Amino acid sequence: MSDFIERPYENEKNKAIKYVKQLLDKASVDNKQSDKDELAEILRLLDSKRYGLVWEQHAEKVREKLKDVIPVFKENKDKKLSNKVNDDYNFLLEGDNLYILDLLLRTHREKINLIYIDPPYNTRSKKNEDFKYNDTFVTATDSYPHSKWLSFMAPRLRKAKELLTPDGVIAVSIDNHEGYQLKILMDEIFGENNLVGDLHVETSAIAGPRRVQAMKGSVVKTTEFILIYTKGNNLHAMKRPMYDGIPGFDIHYSKFYDGQKQKLINFTQVLKNTPKISETFKQFKLSTSLKNLDCLVRMDNKTIKDWLYSDEISKNLFRYVDKYDGPEQLKVGVNELDGKFIIQNKDGSKVQGYRYFNRIGMSDDYKPQMGERAVRGNLWRGFSADGGNLNKEGGVNFKHGKKPLRLIKQLIKALTPGGKTPITVLDFFAGSGTTGEAVMQLNAEEAGNYKFILGTNDEAIDVAYKRMQNTNAEYPMNLKFFRTDFVRKDAEDLEKSLLDNTKALIELENMTDLNERTDIAIVLNHTQASELNLKGLSKVYMRQRVHRMLVPFEQERYDSAHIEIIDIPDEFFADELGGIE
Structure with a gap:
């Protein structure tokens, strides 16, 4: 076998990098800042990664907004559902999912067992305008359709990874428009070795016009993918087989x-x-x-x-x-x-x-x-049969389409151990709310211990909430409805503004309604801290400056009662407060 030279251009590249570094050193000596900045960028491009996705990075307006504001949640109390089934609450969150994920990182970092999402497929056709970037639909004439989609998905998936428990699992539905790009992106974020599998789900049958296309020689798409990754190294993520x-x-x-x-x-x-x-x-x-x-x-x-x-x-x-x-x-x-x-x-x-x-x-x-x-292996057949009843599922119509309830229910079941094990399921592309109904059905059928968090934007929130109401009629649940709001970073009394919006995060963190819990309390001043009845309490969320003002015998009172004191708003907004006392 003949010899060959590996990476023949590597020496040339290293030579170029060495030369740019010399120019950068000279610019530093000459104190030419503009030259330094441009040369540093050239060096970054020259020394970029050798393998993986490279795309034209785009700036999202919603990300830019975070430079000036801090997202918070406000409750819509009129939409609360309460059936006293237990103390646990599910949550429906309204807003851009980038903000929702940012807030969840303050309450649920490494606490989510399973994430399922059905993001926009970026089909880029006038008939199916499913992907909007910076308030404009991406169409077939767009110059950077894949780059915009990847710029949209990458930060959300990175945040999602931080939310998963060490053995948590994420499953993402997609089709061939972005599926192959998504696979490489998820390899980068979650690790190629953490790919559990790619399910091929039969979602449509060859009939009618599709049959004519197939007869003419077209390869007609009948399946979609579900990419499944685990955060840890446990590739045995399918806890319960499907048959x-x-x-x-x-x-x-x-x-x-x-x-x-x-x-x-x-x-x-x-x-x-x-x-x-x-x-x-x-x-x-x-x-x-x-x-x-x-x-x-x-x-x-x-x-x-x-x-x-x-x-x-x-x-x-x-x-x-x-x-x-x-x-x-x-x-x-x-x-x-x-x-x-x-x-x-x-x-x-x-x-x-x-x-x-x-x-x-x-x-x-x-x-x-x-x-x-x-x-069942990675080919999940027969879900095209659910299509005839899909419009009726959940009692709501959804113009962007739904995933079959049976599919999502089986996916959650396969990826979780069941029984009394507490499981929190997150869907931040919730659409019509199929994931919420699937969770409630599993609870009813298995006497399970599932809770859900759904996040969706204002275009779908009314549909998702209506579906939760319909589900509640058959499978009683507790549900709180939060919408995203904002506090300006330059607010005159930033700490007070954040304190006013802390209760919602405390409820989300504990998946509960504080008005119905006797084991959790909020303390905002020293008088409350001194007079609080500690009997039956396990957690006290206390204003940070009040906590620091506790004298030794007051602190001992809390310690003796084995009460965990959690500083607020520092617990949720430590970076934004920046040392404010």
Whole structure:
């Protein structure tokens, strides 16, 4: 094999960098600031990264606004939903999601277990104006459509990463317009090694005009992606598998453990020796072979199915039976070991296999049913079937489209452990609020412990809130509605302005309503601090200067009661206050 030179232009590049550095040193000596600035920028460009996304950076108006103002939340009390189901509240947040994420970083840094978002796909067509950048829709004639989309997504994804728990997961729906750029961007932000997988979701079928296009030779898009990344290094993010139903019987399940004789026999012997089953074979003039058994199951013969799925049969039926040479000491009979099933016959021989019982269960198809099923991989079929009912889901119409409720519910279920484990789900592109309804349905179906935070802009907020009202009628919830407001950084009394807007953040941080909690209190002056009844309290949010004024015996009173004192507004606005006392 011939030799080749790796990175042949690297020496030339290094030579150029060295030369620019010399010019920069000279400009420093000569104290020419303008030359220094321009040369520093040339050096930055020369020494930029070798691999990854490079795009024309665009400045967002909403980001520029943060130079002068501080986002805060104000509650719309008229839209509160309270059913006293428990002390926990869900939150619907109105505003640009860049501001929402900025505020969530003050309350939920490393506290979100799962983020699901369905961002704009940047289709750039007049019919689907789904992506607005700096108050203008990005269309096919735009000079920088991808760059603007990436400039929009990158800061939001970076903030999202900071919100995730160390083992948190983010899932992002996208299609082929920006999916490939998004993959590289998320590799940079979350780490390429933290890619859990890319789901391919069948969202549409080839029918009508789409069929005509396909017949003419077009490759018609029927799937979208869901990119899934974990914040940590745990790639086993799919906590609970989803299953697709399979018609028929897998004829590889051919061995049966005879408990009375304590040995393996061919399953065809069981078919012949079971009168009710052998008579069914005779009725259809079929021999008792596994292939014919598969035919009977496909014919939806209830007698055969009920018998096959019974514990007595399915728990003793095996496939892929091989010799077992492990060191484990096994008694005569069936033993379960690390998910494998070891069978030892009387003659001492051991075999291992997979039990048919584990193949039986409810599927997660559009119409779930009991039967054989297979663990779903990264191809999630059948969600095009949900399209016929999509407009009616949640009782709201949404012109930008919705994701099927079943899809989001299954995704949340797959990516979380369930049970009583507390799970907080965030969707900051909430749209019509599908994620909120999915969470409430899972809570009802599993007696789960899920809470949600939804963020959306003013164009979709009324739809999202209406859907939460509709969901509440069937699945009672507690919900608080906050809208984004602003405090100017040059406000005359900045600390007081921020203190006036702290309660909302305290409620968001604790996912609660402070008016209904007796274990959390807010203290703004020294009199309140001295006279506060500490019985039953666990947290006290105290104005920072009041906390510092506590004399030793007052501090001891709080310490003895094991109360956590949290300084406000410093807890949420430390950088903005800049040492204000």
